Amino acid sequence: MTGIAKPLDLPAGVSIRYTFSVLAVASALSFTVTALPMLHLAANRLVVGTPVSAAVLGQTGWLICGLCLLGASCMGATRSRLAAPVAMVAFAMALLLFTVALGQAASGLTDGQPPATRARLASGAWAGLLLLAGTSLWAAGRTRINGAGWLLVAGLLIGFLLLHRAGAYDGLSLAVEYRAREAVVQGAVLRHIALSAAAVSLAAVSCVLLYAWRRSRGVVEIAINGLQVVPAVALLGGLVALASGLLTAIPALRATGLSALGPGPAILVIAGYLLLPFWRGLEAALRAADPSSLDAATAIGLTRRQILLDLHLPLGAPILVGALRVASVQAIGLATLGALVGAGGLGGIVFDGMAQFAPDLILLGALPVIGLSLFVERGLSLVEDAVHRRWRG
Amino acid sequence: MRLRAALGPLLVGLALAALSHPAVAGLIAGLFGAPARRQLSASRLLELGSHHLALAGLGLLLVGGLGVGLGITVTRRRASGLRSAIDTAAAAAQAVPPVVVVALALPVLGFGGPPTLLALVAYGIMPTLRGTVGAIEAVSPEAREAGIALGLTPRQVLTQVELPLAGAGILDTLRVALVLSIATTAVGALAGASTLGTPIVAGLQNQNLLPMLQGASATAALAFLGDALMLAVAALVRR
Known part of the structure; x- marks a missing residue:
């Protein structure tokens, strides 16, 4: 019965089946996320507004998908020491890029609209953010470097802070609300x-x-x-x-x-x-x-x-x-x-x-x-x- | 006689229920010199109480079904890889207090019951899952291996060895889940669900002592009575 408490670990050998299932899950998840609305464009801060699809992310969207694919294949395919750190960096980069793309899209949508217009993060954006945060932490756990998770979180927080200071998120309704209070x-x-x-x-x-x-x-x-x-x-x-x-x-x-x-x-x-x-x-x-x-x-x-x-x-x-x-x-x-x-x-x-x-x-x-x-x-x-x-x- | 364990909560629950009755609560408020204005009638209290119980009961059903079911699933040999992921998810879910779940669900699900139900499930499922896993893992390996040696199928090992031995632990988990879901349902009043939390929230907003006292003691009474009921069930099952 020792098998019950065994933690999630690298499989003994690199099996095609494992690689295939990681990639299959990854593509199913990214497909679901992209099918959901990324933003809601609303006339003011109280109404729900109309959904905006993932197409609004443009070229950056494909770049994010590429990074995710790189991370997923690193996690699924190779067993070298470098695989997990590379995957962690890829997922973290994808996360940062995703927030920037969302911010840009929001600025683009609210540009030239009345000042009360808000671009709010929608289900697809939240699902994507959570998934990317989860997968990068997962990869950090696999690196077997002490404190990799904390390093990742600190890096991401500094990244978010710098991007926020630079005004990358100014178009998002959350940032607008925060500025007001x-x-x-x-x-x-x-x-x-x-x-x-x-x-x-x-x-x-x-x-x-x-x-x-x-x-x-x-x-x-x-x-x-x-x-x-x-x-x-x-x-x-x-x-x-x-x-x-x-x-x-x-x-x-x-x-x-x-x-x-x-x-x-x-x-x-x-x-x-x-x-x-x-x-x-x-x-x-x-x-x-x-x-x-x-x-x-x-x-x-x-x-x-x-x-x-x-x-x-x-x-x-x-x-x-x-x-x-x-x-x-x-x-x-x-x-x-x-x-x-x-x-x-x-x-x-x-x-x-x-x-x-x-x-x-x-x-x-x-x-x-x-x-x-x-x-x-x-x-x-x-x-x-x-x-x-x-x-x- | 394990039934005696249920006696304490039962008596406290009955005393609190009596305290929530308009006559008694009015008397106490009168002792403090507070005006007895807008007290809740007994029928209104019963109505709120039955709403509260229905919502909390539905929540417990969902939490119990999902939590115990998932708990049984992840303790199977095949799913052993999921354990660490589940422990992480459990810790993360506990970081989101029920008020915050209710608040976050409000814009998506609207006012009333649905956000409360979501909070019930979101907050209750992980403790139940963990408790079930703990109870099943506490079953001695010897008992399990004896079952296998007797030629029982995995399903029979589950229903004839593991579940009977883990039953007490699972029932205890469900008792905690019931108390938790009664408490969370009271928080649901903030999202406009009509529960026993409603008079408390309304009383706090317009500084009205009497309904606040009635609602508070009725909610607490419900929690103690639920606790007593589950303790009694556990005592009867164990015999």
Whole structure:
């Protein structure tokens, strides 16, 4: 049964069948993508507009197809050390070219039209962008170079940034929307990070304090588990209802600066959900040291403090970082809901977009949320691995 | 008697359901000195609750069918190559919170149920898939090999060895999926789906304490009752 956990790997020999299937899948996917509309040309930022086909990409479209074919055949056909890096570069170049071509097409379409006209990315463009990003990461994973994925992501981000600065994307509706609210979006990103960080720190500190409170550990554990069952929207609503009720009943509390709305209740609610990952992490981390070495440590006369720092910490550190990773990703997601109670952050932009039914505004709030959580997830799992190697040898 | 595990959530659920009743909630709001304006009648609460349950149930059906089905598929020997791809996809899917799925689906699918259903499936499928894979992989290789040695076909190994042994784990996964889908359905109120989240969102917008409290306790009650139901089912199956 060892075959079940075997990761996706190079086939033992280069089989014609494998090469053929990679190329077949690649051509089927690119055909589907090109059949979908690339852009929607709309009269203003709220309507859907008319679809524009892939023909709008012109000559560049063929170049992108060529690069994809090169990448796919490298991945499918050759086993040399160079194949995967070449494929990675080909896919990354195709991705950059694709964004430039979309930007150019959008500028061309909106040129000479009324200023409210928007060229919005359509299903084909999104599918293509996702596919190219996925395939280049896949190729990066195959290069067997440490950190190739991070190198690729950094390179792509710098590429996008430079192209954006150079005005390559100015015609796209997303860029137009961003220009209109640059400061708001940047402020919201910072606020979102601050909200999540505050909730994570609050949860970490209170979890340690609750854990240290030995006598009621069982009750606390039941409460923490039960809290997970309560839907976040309900917990937010219930807390705000109770807090505002309390403030109405005892008006003197208002003078102390307490408020039923704003970042306070949001951070409290988010932190409530983060208690469970921290609690489980703490339990597992303390269990990581086996009883016999604990006995030995006590026998040679180590103090409790020394046991904690020299025995528990090195063994439990990777587990604690893992708990921090799970909690942070959850915090970033939950912080989006915080805007419901006036906590601000990226959720505010998303909810504004939903209220106006403006797709670009929703994306402007949603894309940074997704980016932030992916970044934190990958980054902290890198730290987790490093800690693991550092202390376990 | 494992049924006792379901007792706690059941009692909490019933207490919260009682709290959402207009008479009780009005009394509590009155204690705080809040005016009892625009409270939800019991029949309106029932209507919202049944909508909520229907949507969450449909979501659970989709998530359960797809998640468990895919989980069984990828644990077959032939599909072993797909495992790492699925783990990556699972991590990526968790990075998109349900609110964001609902928001992104809004321009494409319009207001109401469809974007909520999409969020239910998008957010629920990966935990279910992972849980199913975990439960099936936890089946001891000896049991599986004994089945093969007895001359069972791969299909029989699945239905007579793997699924009965992994059943408890899969049911536990489905319990989490149900709680998750009740929570996500409440978020669907933001996209205009009429669920128990609706009075909470409306109450937050116009600072109306009473419906907020009623909606919140009714939603939480539904989640606890669902939890209790799945725990009871798991206890009965395991016996």
